[in-house]
Amino acid sequence: MAPMMKPTDLQNANLTWQDDGAPYSPDYDDVYFSREGGLAETHYVFLQANQLVARWQALDAELIASDSHAVFTIGELGFGTGLNFLSCWRLWQQTACQRLRLHYISCEKHPLTRDALGKALQQWSELAQFSEQFLRFYPDHSAGYHRLPLPDITLDLYYGDALALLQQQSSCDDSKIATPKVIPNARTDAWFLDGFTPAHNPALWSDEILQLIADRSRCGTTLSSYSVTGRVVRSLQAAGFTVEKQKGFGPKRVMLFAQFAGSTERRPDQSPDRTTAASIDGMAHRVRPETAIVIGAGLAGSTVARALANRGVQVTVVDKNVGIAQGASGNRQAVVQMRLNRQADTHWQFHVHSYLYALRYYQALSNQSDNALNWHPCGVLTLDSAYTHTRKAASADDYGHYPPTMLQSVTAADSEALCGIPLQEDGLLQPGGGWLNPAACCQLCLDHPLITVRTNTHVATLTQSTDHRWQVIDDQGQLTGSSDVVIIANSHAAGELAQTELYPVTALRGQVSHVSLTAASQALRSVVCSERYLAPAHGGLHCVGASYVKHSTDDQLSEAEHRENLQKLGNITTQLGFDEHSPATGRVGFRGSSQDYIPLAGAVPDPDLPELRYGSTQHTSAPPVEARLTGLYMSIGHGSHGTVSCPLLAEHVASLACGEYSPLPQPLADCVDPMRFIRRMRKRLR
Numbered sequence: 001m002a003p004m005m006k007p008t009d010l011q012n013a014n015l016t017w018q019d020d021g022a023p024y025s026p027d028y029d030d031v032y033f034s035r036e037g038g039l040a041e042t043h044y045v046f047l048q049a050n051q052l053v054a055r056w057q058a059l060d061a062e063l064i065a066s067d068s069h070a071v072f073t074i075g076e077l078g079f080g081t082g083l084n085f086l087s088c089w090r091l092w093q094q095t096a097c098q099r100l101r102l103h104y105i106s107c108e109k110h111p112l113t114r115d116a117l118g119k120a121l122q123q124w125s126e127l128a129q130f131s132e133q134f135l136r137f138y139p140d141h142s143a144g145y146h147r148l149p150l151p152d153i154t155l156d157l158y159y160g161d162a163l164a165l166l167q168q169q170s171s172c173d174d175s176k177i178a179t180p181k182v183i184p185n186a187r188t189d190a191w192f193l194d195g196f197t198p199a200h201n202p203a204l205w206s207d208e209i210l211q212l213i214a215d216r217s218r219c220g221t222t223l224s225s226y227s228v229t230g231r232v233v234r235s236l237q238a239a240g241f242t243v244e245k246q247k248g249f250g251p252k253r254v255m256l257f258a259q260f261a262g263s264t265e266r267r268p269d270q271s272p273d274r275t276t277a278a279s280i281d282g283m284a285h286r287v288r289p290e291t292a293i294v295i296g297a298g299l300a301g302s303t304v305a306r307a308l309a310n311r312g313v314q315v316t317v318v319d320k321n322v323g324i325a326q327g328a329s330g331n332r333q334a335v336v337q338m339r340l341n342r343q344a345d346t347h348w349q350f351h352v353h354s355y356l357y358a359l360r361y362y363q364a365l366s367n368q369s370d371n372a373l374n375w376h377p378c379g380v381l382t383l384d385s386a387y388t389h390t391r392k393a394a395s396a397d398d399y400g401h402y403p404p405t406m407l408q409s410v411t412a413a414d415s416e417a418l419c420g421i422p423l424q425e426d427g428l429l430q431p432g433g434g435w436l437n438p439a440a441c442c443q444l445c446l447d448h449p450l451i452t453v454r455t456n457t458h459v460a461t462l463t464q465s466t467d468h469r470w471q472v473i474d475d476q477g478q479l480t481g482s483s484d485v486v487i488i489a490n491s492h493a494a495g496e497l498a499q500t501e502l503y504p505v506t507a508l509r510g511q512v513s514h515v516s517l518t519a520a521s522q523a524l525r526s527v528v529c530s531e532r533y534l535a536p537a538h539g540g541l542h543c544v545g546a547s548y549v550k551h552s553t554d555d556q557l558s559e560a561e562h563r564e565n566l567q568k569l570g571n572i573t574t575q576l577g578f579d580e581h582s583p584a585t586g587r588v589g590f591r592g593s594s595q596d597y598i599p600l601a602g603a604v605p606d607p608d609l610p611e612l613r614y615g616s617t618q619h620t621s622a623p624p625v626e627a628r629l630t631g632l633y634m635s636i637g638h639g640s641h642g643t644v645s646c647p648l649l650a651e652h653v654a655s656l657a658c659g660e661y662s663p664l665p666q667p668l669a670d671c672v673d674p675m676r677f678i679r680r681m682r683k684r685l686r
Helices: 038-048 052-066 083-095 114-121 125-137 162-167 207-215 230-238 299-309 346-368 412-419 438-446 491-496 559-567 571-575 639-657 666-672 675-685
Strands: 023-025 070-077 100-108 144-149 154-159 188-193 217-225 241-247 254-260 291-295 314-318 334-336 380-383 408-410 427-430 434-436 451-454 459-464 470-474 479-483 485-488 505-516 527-529 541-545 586-594 600-605 628-636
Touching: 023 114, 038 052, 038 083, 038 217, 052 070, 052 083, 052 100, 052 188, 070 083, 083 100, 083 125, 100 162, 114 125, 125 144, 125 346, 144 346, 154 162, 162 207, 207 217, 207 230, 230 241, 230 254, 291 299, 291 470, 291 479, 299 314, 299 438, 299 451, 299 485, 299 628, 299 639, 314 479, 334 346, 334 639, 346 438, 346 639, 346 666, 380 412, 408 412, 434 438, 459 628, 470 485, 485 639, 491 505, 491 586, 491 628, 505 559, 505 639, 541 559, 586 639, 600 639, 600 666, 600 675, 628 639, 639 666
Parallel strands: 070 100, 070 188, 100 154, 188 217, 291 314, 291 485, 314 451, 380 527, 485 628
Antiparallel strands: 144 154, 217 254, 241 254, 334 434, 380 427, 408 427, 459 470, 470 479, 505 541, 505 586, 600 628
């Protein structure tokens, strides 16, 4: 598998503009859409040829009859100006399916800049309402996977080499589930091959990538393209597609249509060349959990619950506290900032893409709720003094692997213009970051007709019945509920459950101080971080925090931690007139932080390990089994950056539970996989 691209490796499209306003690529010597009606060509070659409306309607009717939900996935090579996507989105809305969801995945090596894309799309006034929503979230600066939170459709943009990106797709792997159900790896239902012509862009039409398309297809998956090059036709036939040439659009005599004749989905006992016959949209391949129980009503649990409900799953959220967001998610203000890494490694890539998705997620939630969650993308400035007690002070040179749209060096002279107050230090600015009210975010996520919340319910035991449904038992021995899927999202309390007690998630006490607004502090416009963060005033109070205390269960306010919070703001405390000796007011919460400071999200490994069963001695030379418990997932250990990691990992967990493509490529899915701790334990036992 090819290594992931760095976000900074991405190069935008090199464009020239023709007299009619259409974009042209001199690098590939090709146009982005037909001069004779690009919109009509899109409809004919891709939407009509793949019979999308008829297929959507037939599948939706079957779902209504069976009282279930499913997803229809379209894959595209060559996003270009997004004309195919926007036309498909419009057609999807016109079709108005009730139980079927649409997931659109598109690969693009050289995305247009936001300005160029906006200019190109001005030609299509009939798509204006879709273009406007899309452009709000359109990323143009970072390689990798980008999920966009559009209101009624899931869009994934893959930026970089299409072959490498498709190879890294991750989804549920039934072969690793201890007691498997019929939730297979994700498959694609229709393909749009719309890259530049094979003669000028052969990499996008290679035998390897066409075989990968077959591997990602189900029996009956369709494919269309304007290209009928003989090599492409032969490669598709060799990969298992039946291919026919149909009448082309406009002056083009023919176009290509293909249909996959067999499924590559196999049971472990099947030979590699065995195929399974199925109807074009066979429901046997589309099993979805109908019910789920989420343990925990903080940010991790609330975002997971909403992600599942958006997929049509009936969700019950249970929490041991008297209300939602009673832990660290109950603070007045939570900062949304990216964890910085000096090395361009997998952890860095995870933090980058979590952050980018979080910014889009909160903006979408804000747009839908008239900003009831108090989302303020005011920027986050981290001063050099934040690194006073680290082994190495920060330098702009350490972070050259971040695009300038995400991270910028700021001098002390620039600080007043950016933050509203003059500061005496240089720093690093995250211009897209900011703050929000996490409890309001939890409430908005849980406000869904398919979500029921039960508080004062302390889950003590999980058991699995013979039909693989999970039984949730409270601390009084009473059955709380039964469901197809359970997601453990209760932070460090996950250690109380037998299935997740192995995982090193520690409770860290954090006290946030509430400091009254002063005449000097009211000018503060952005979040400023020294060794503590300071948020702009809200309701007459600033939040300053948070302390970081290990091995404490005390939930009472501490005068010492209050003074420490203000002292660790450095010169800002004196400059803004804060009194560090004022009585402590604020809030105490407990974050759940993993041992390696990376969250744990994914299917829960089977805790019945040979290493434990045989007294830590392996009695076989066979490769270690990495079995999972069917229907059991976790999203825990988010630590002090949960506002950034929770939204993306909620999508990841929900995608795994529903057998869909994850928003994380496989290297990042492995990065957060709880199985990593099992692997490390095995290494120690060797």
